[in-house]
Amino acid sequence: MISAVLPTYNRAPLAFVSGKGSWLTSEDGSRYLDLGAGIAVNALGHAHPTLVETLTAQAQKLWHVSNIYRIPEQEQLAEMLVDLTFADTVFFTNSGTEAAELAIKMARKHHHDAGHPERTQIIAFEGAFHGRSTGAIAAAGSEKMVKGYGPLMPGFTQLKWGDHDAIRVAITDQTCAVIIEPIQGEGGIRVVPDQCLKGLRDLCDSTGTLLIFDEVQCGMGRTGKLFAHEWAGVTPDIMMVAKGIGGGFPLGAVLATEAAASGMVAGTHGSTYGGNPLGCAIGAAVTGIVSEPAFLDAVSQKAAQFRQGLEGLVASHPKVFAAVRGQGLILGLKCVVPNTDVVKAGYDRHILTVAAADNVLRLLPALNIPEADIAEALSRLDATATGLEAAL
């Protein structure tokens, strides 16, 4: 008999009742060190006092009004993001998938209104993840995500990873946009080298193609800059944001330049919940904290400590771990044993990690994880690996 909850997840037999910082407490009262942070969502850990206070205060005032009215909390967060980034304008969503939908629509509308309705083709990359809508799965194109869901939305091609010449050939006069994660999350914490992002920017500039960065997982301070692409010194035309921006409250956004957004006039897009006062008040609190230079520097310091420890684990457990990947606090351990075995063995040591493609173990701690918790995480991962070795 089918479960009351649609069984689309292979769930671990764990249920949590409360959280504080980087720790979760399960139903039986035991504490788990959380290195998944809701898959890069709980950017400030669980129950951050400022976020609890912001949510509580806003909940007393106003939760929801329609976007047919001005929403001051939404305007405030949009202005913050415009001031902090390449963007001139922002649309708020409730998820990364919805951000992907708008990014695709915005890019096509841009060319349509510029007199090039034939420019509809969007180039994406093998191993990408942009969400679960029919458009987002067509963009990513992996068999696992699209099988059985056809006919897929047309207009997408996926290129092999890291083949600049293939991109050059693939961009034609039908091409609308290129969509890429500066660091692939689900795909296995694969960092796009800076020179590739630069090359991509040049190719897009010379062909009038829009460049869309999907920073849903790697953005919002995770790499030690507010957005990962800042390391490469290039900017996109359109960017998708979600996960960390709400710190656990469902919130996403599409950021764009004025030129890229030129087709999005009144009546062309909308959302009932997107940009509601509650979500935007929380988003502004998260953004205010995460964008502080001192906070971002601390992320880089924590990342250096964590990475050094992980390199040590690879050296001391070569039969379990093969390499460290990633940047800042979006880190991956390429595994020798099945990554899902490591995740499961970690549960026994009360440490929570997340599997990714390419047999990678994902480590996405809260950005404010204390040094002592990083040390504890390394020691639990060490014990986990030792346990796995004994069973080999």
Ligand SMILES: *Cc1c(COP(=O)(O)O)cnc(C)c1O
């Ligand atoms: C999680 C994710 C999405 C989808 O976000 P949802 O909020 O789950 O819809 C899109 N792109 C990337 C890179 C993601 O990591």
